Amino acid sequence: MENSTPYQLLGPEGIRRLADEFYNAMDELPQAATVRAMHARNLDEIKDKLYEYLSGWMGGPPLYSDKTGTVCLTEPHAPYWIGPEERDQWLLCMETALDRIEASDNLRAMLKTPLFRIADTVRNRDESTPRTNDPDVIAIG
Numbered sequence: 659m660e661n662s663t664p665y666q667l668l669g670p671e672g673i674r675r676l677a678d679e680f681y682n683a684m685d686e687l688p689q690a691a692t693v694r695a696m697h698a699r700n701l702d703e704i705k706d707k708l709y710e711y712l713s714g715w716m717g718g719p720p721l722y723s724d725k726t727g728t729v730c731l732t733e734p735h736a737p738y739w740i741g742p743e744e745r746d747q748w749l750l751c752m753e754t755a756l757d758r759i760e761a762s763d764n765l766r767a768m769l770k771t772p773l774f775r776i777a778d779t780v781r782n783r784d785e786s787t788p789r790t791n792d793p794d795v796i797a798i799g
């Protein structure tokens with residue numbers, strides 16, 4: 659469908675599956691371990707929040723802003739260190755989730771740049787998490 663929104667292509671059920679598979683991927687992929695560690699053990703609540711956020715972001719009902727009064731993601735992410743590596747882990751989970759729901763090439767092409775932009779907007783550091791095995795970091799104790 660030309661000129662469709664992602665919401666029209668996926669519908670609420672598709673967006674729900676995408677949000678679920680996103681956090682399932684985060685839970686399973688060793689490459690996403692840094693961002694997984696930032697989240698609670700139980701991911702049910704954040705799956706709901708992502709679903710609600712994406713519903714509005716993809717052109718459907720603004721479920722998240724109806725509850726929170728905002729679409730701004732800066733404040734909820736402020737406590738976390740999100741550099742380029744963390745951003746790319748997040749995007750890898752989204753790529754994997756799009757694979758798992760068998761998203762069409764059309765939908766993927768439509769989402770590619772906006773997803774990068776929103777993930778890079780959430781990034782709040784120029785560097786990734788400092789590594790404890792960094793030779794420049796001297797361990798104390």
Ligand code: HEM
Binds near residue numbers: 696731
């Ligand atoms: C770029 C890398 C990102 C990282 C590392 C990250 C990480 C996190 C973490 C740790 C939380 C808190 C989870 C909790 O409360 O248990 C969170 C909340 C959230 N994230 Fe992200 N996030 C990223 C990008 C994004 C993007 C791009 C979106 C939307 C497209 C998003 C949507 C949300 C939403 C809706 C919440 C819930 C906020 C609230 O409590 O109201 N995040 N994120």
